[in-house]
Amino acid sequence: MSPHTNKSSPLQLYRTMLTIRMVEERLAKSHQRGLIHGACHTYVGQEAIATGVCAHLHNADAIFSTHRGHGHALAKGMEPGQLMAELFGRETGCSRGRGGSMHLFAPEIGMMGTSGIVGPCILQAAGAGYSSLILKSGQVGVAFFGDGAANNGAFHEGLNMASIWKLPVLFVCENNQFATEVPFASVAGNSSVAARGAAYGMASIEVDGNDVLAVEAAAGEAVTRARDGGGPTLIECTTYRTRAHAEGMGDFTYRTREDVEQWRARCPIARLKKHLLEHGLSSDAQLDSIEQEVAALTEAAHEFAEKSAYPTAESATSHVYAVSANAPHREAPSTSSATREITFMKATLEALTEEMARNPKIFVMGEGIGVRGGNFATTSGLFAVHGAARLRDTPICERGFVGLAGGAAMTGTRPVVDFMFADFVLDSVGEIVNQIAKMQYMSSGRLKMPVLLRGCIGIGHAAATHHSGSYYSMYAHFPGLRVVVPSSPRDAKGLLMTALTCDVPVLFL
Ligand SMILES: Cc1ncc(C[n+]2csc(CCOP(=O)(O)OP(=O)(O)O)c2C)c(N)n1
Ligand SMILES: [Mg+2]
Known part of the structure; x- marks a missing residue:
């Protein structure tokens, strides 16, 4: 599509849906021909929603x-050729053939990814809104x-x-009335999703x-509200999928x-x-002419996809870590x-203070890390210097x-998550393992994941079993994640500085 195309003109809406x-x-x-490896969940019947919003x-x-x-x-x-090639597992696919139907990435055009896990996209969009707040970019998630x-x-x-921080985000619920x-209606105490937003x-x-015209109008208002600092909107779109949940299913x-x-x-x-x-x-x-044009485009896309090569076996394990996984070399502090x-x-705290002063894209989130300065004084004094957006009590x-x-990390900022106790990391393991640790791999290296997750272990007072865990051996098993447990304050400072300047996610205990 030409950058000059008016995407919201009725004819263009028609072309996109078609x-x-x-x-x-x-x-x-x-x-049906066996060309698609893995699942294929189609969007037939729901085309108006993506079209009207985008x-x-x-x-x-x-x-x-x-x-x-x-x-x-x-x-x-x-x-279309990039999408089809991805579903066929080809190297010309949008995720280089390593994702398939449920893992579509094209960050170049702001398609930040699809997830095979139900739910995380909602949090990630809020993160894009948070990046917009920090970078003052006007970007909407x-x-x-x-x-x-x-x-x-x-x-x-x-x-x-999103509501408390007035993030520029649209939450678009495609209520097709079934989850598989x-x-x-059978799993909702209140079946109005819109009421939950209120x-x-x-x-x-x-x-x-x-x-599509109703969706386009609602989305237009919501995007304007978001860009004007008016905060998020929940749009519940009532619809129906007219094919099975996934191809081949009853x-x-x-x-x-x-x-x-x-x-x-009601097509x-x-x-x-x-x-x-x-x-x-x-x-x-x-x-009719638009129909013919789109039919020809679809055929050409299919041909392109089917003719494309499969990725090489050697590339199967690339991008688990960023190529520039190591931070720029810094002189070790003098020992003389x-x-x-x-x-x-x-x-x-010294490392964080220095890096936050140097890099305005760093922000910290956690419980009591703002004015209070953290459960273990990990952010002491920083709120007074950088304010609430960069020292965010959650x-x-x-x-x-x-x-x-x-x-947020996918959209240009560098978040630091400060856990009140390291035991609570366990409440977020799905996000860490399935999203944060796998994002570089899934996006074939196009998305970086500079997230620092930190918590204190070995705290040595009688906090008992829900406030004394460390679990680092478990986390060390997950590809894509670096786990750091320094054994001296000198190492701690250097390693935290490295964690704050490298492109991979680090769990720092
Ligand atoms: C956390 C999680 N639980 C279960 C599943 C399995 N699963 C995949 S799709 C799906 C139904 C999702 O329904 P809905 O969110 O309404 O999306 P729809 O398929 O209707 O578009 C389920 C249960 C999953 N992918 N992730
Ligand atoms: Mg559904």
Whole structure:
């Protein structure tokens, strides 16, 4: 798509929806032919949502998505050939063939990734909003997720944080009324997702997710609010997927053919077509020509994907760590001068103080790390120098702020997460292992993950079993994560400085 295309013109909305539909239908056929390795969750029936929202976004705006992400990638501007090649496991795919349907990355266009885990995208979008706050970039973060994700802790923790800090974020819930085979009505005490946004103190709206013009209008307001400093918006889009949860899965044990037919008749593409013709905004000939153009594009994309090579076996383990995993070399502090006797805490505070003064992209999050200066004086004095945005006291939601830190690192800042006690790291392990540690690999090295996670161990007072753990041997098993346990204050200072200047995630205990 040309950078000058007006993405929100009705004809362009039509073209984008049609592209998603035709690519998905081609992919469904490819799945039947055995060309797709792994899952294939199509977006058929839901095209209006990604199209209407992305019409308002620039490349610098960051979207985060979930297992049903093909439509989001295409609406954000990914070439269909790159998407198809990824599903075919080819090296020309958007994730270089290492991800497939559920792991689509194109950070160049602000497609920051899709996750096979339901929920994290909500926290990562909040992280993009946090980066925007620190960098004053005007960038907006967007999370696309299903009704199933609205019952996940990530939803509640993410919305709460975005609301308190007025982050420029759109939370777009695609309520297609089922999570695999489970009806939303059967797992929701209050079946209005929009009402949950209001409960967290943010603007929320429910729209007809099969009406692209309604979605486009709601998203336009939300993006303007976000860019103007008005904070986040939750948009609940009511919709329906008209294919099975994933290709090859049975469909009629939990819903009837008649239900599906009724929703097929509410096709968002046919609806826009009718609107364009009835209002004299287009002609049959013009729409036919768009259809032919998109069909040809889809065929060419398929051909490109099928002809592309598979990645080499040697590349299977590349990008687990950043190539520049080591920080720029610094002179070791002189040992000839008089020795100093300081504590581990003082040594790491010196390192953090120096790096925060040098690098305005560093911010710290944790419980009581603001004015109080941390449970173990790890941030003592820094609030007075740098203020609340860079020394952020958080709600008690370890998973939430670790997930947010991951999204912030993906969008240009360098978060430091300061755990009140190291035992609480365990509450956030999914975000650390499945997201933070794997992000460089999944994005084939295009996203860096400069996150420092820190906590104090060996604290030596009678805190008993929920406040005395360390668990570092366990964390050391996860590829993509560096675990640091210094054995002297001198090492602690140097290693913390290194952790604050390298591109890989570090757990520093
Ligand atoms: C944390 C987590 N639990 C379970 C799953 C398995 N799973 C994959 S998709 C899905 C349903 C998700 O439903 P929803 O969020 O409504 O999205 P939809 O598939 O309807 O688009 C489930 C349970 C998962 N991927 N992640
Ligand atoms: Mg759903």
